[in-house]
Amino acid sequence: FGTPVNQSNRCWTEWFDRDDPSATGDWETLCKLRKxxxxxxxxxxxxxxxxxxSGLTVAAAGDVIYKNDITSGFICRNKDQINNKKCNDYRVRFSCYPPFCGGGVCWTSWFNRDNPGATGDWExxxxxxxxxxxxxxxxxxxxVTTDTMTPAIYTGETFYMYNPTDGFVCRNKDQTTGKCSDYKVRFGCPCNN
Ligand SMILES: [Ca+2]
Ligand SMILES: [Ca+2]
Known part of the structure; x- marks a missing residue:
């Protein structure tokens, strides 16, 4: 089911550069960039x-890279470099499938109708x-959590439901802590809607 998306339909996000290598390295993690x-x-x-x-590829820059993938994002640690050299300062961007890029998706405002006081957070x-x-x-x-805006996928909690058709549910009984965080949700709709 679903139409195969060919590669030419993909598009790139803008470039992101949230960190520089002055401390422990250049941390362009997907978690922080999303947040x-x-x-x-x-x-x-x-x-x-x-x-x-400056526009060099990772290979051309010659640094030892710790992470460079679509799950973690990009991390270059200074301690992994030879001769006490620091990492270069990197920017990253991500390739996305339609209709995400090109203004195809319009997000609603955030909604928070429930809190996890009873059986869980039912959005x-x-x-x-x-x-x-x-x-x-x-x-x-x-x-995302209501207090720190942490994306749900990074809280380590288990979700009973998390899809654009049904919405989002975190049940307290599914958590090792016995309690869900409080989440708010928003939906990405076609912009012509
Ligand atoms: Ca950087
Ligand atoms: Ca909530």
Whole structure:
């Protein structure tokens, strides 16, 4: 099911440069980049590209790279370099599938209808639709904690439901701590909706 997406339909995000190598290294992690640039990086990047600020590829720069993948993002640690050299300063960007790039996705505002006081945090699309204007068929759902805006995928909690068709549910009984964080959610809709 679903139409295969050919590579030429992909598009790149803007370049991100959140850190420099002055301390322990250049930490362009996906977790921090998502947190600092909400909505600008697609939920499932197809690829990552890193270049130095001067435009060199990773191979040309010659640094030893600790991480450079679509799960972690990019990390160059100074301690991994030879002769006490520091890492170069890198910027990164991500390749995304349509319709994420090119203005194809418009995000709703954040919604927080429940808190985890009882059985869990139930941010269900059908319930949210009763009180808010949300498109009929969202393409994406994004959940972050209400206090620190930490993306749900980085909290280590287990989710009973997390998809753009049904919404988001975190049940207290599924957590080792016995309690979910409080989350808020937003939906990515086609912009012409
Ligand atoms: Ca950098
Ligand atoms: Ca909530």
């Amino acid at each position: 600092e640039n909400p909505g600008k990086i697609c939920p499932t990047p197809a690829a990552i590209e890193a270049k130095t600020l 269900i699309l059908s319930e949210l639709k009763k009180q808010n204007k949300i498109c009929d068929n969202p393409l994406y759902v994004d959940a």
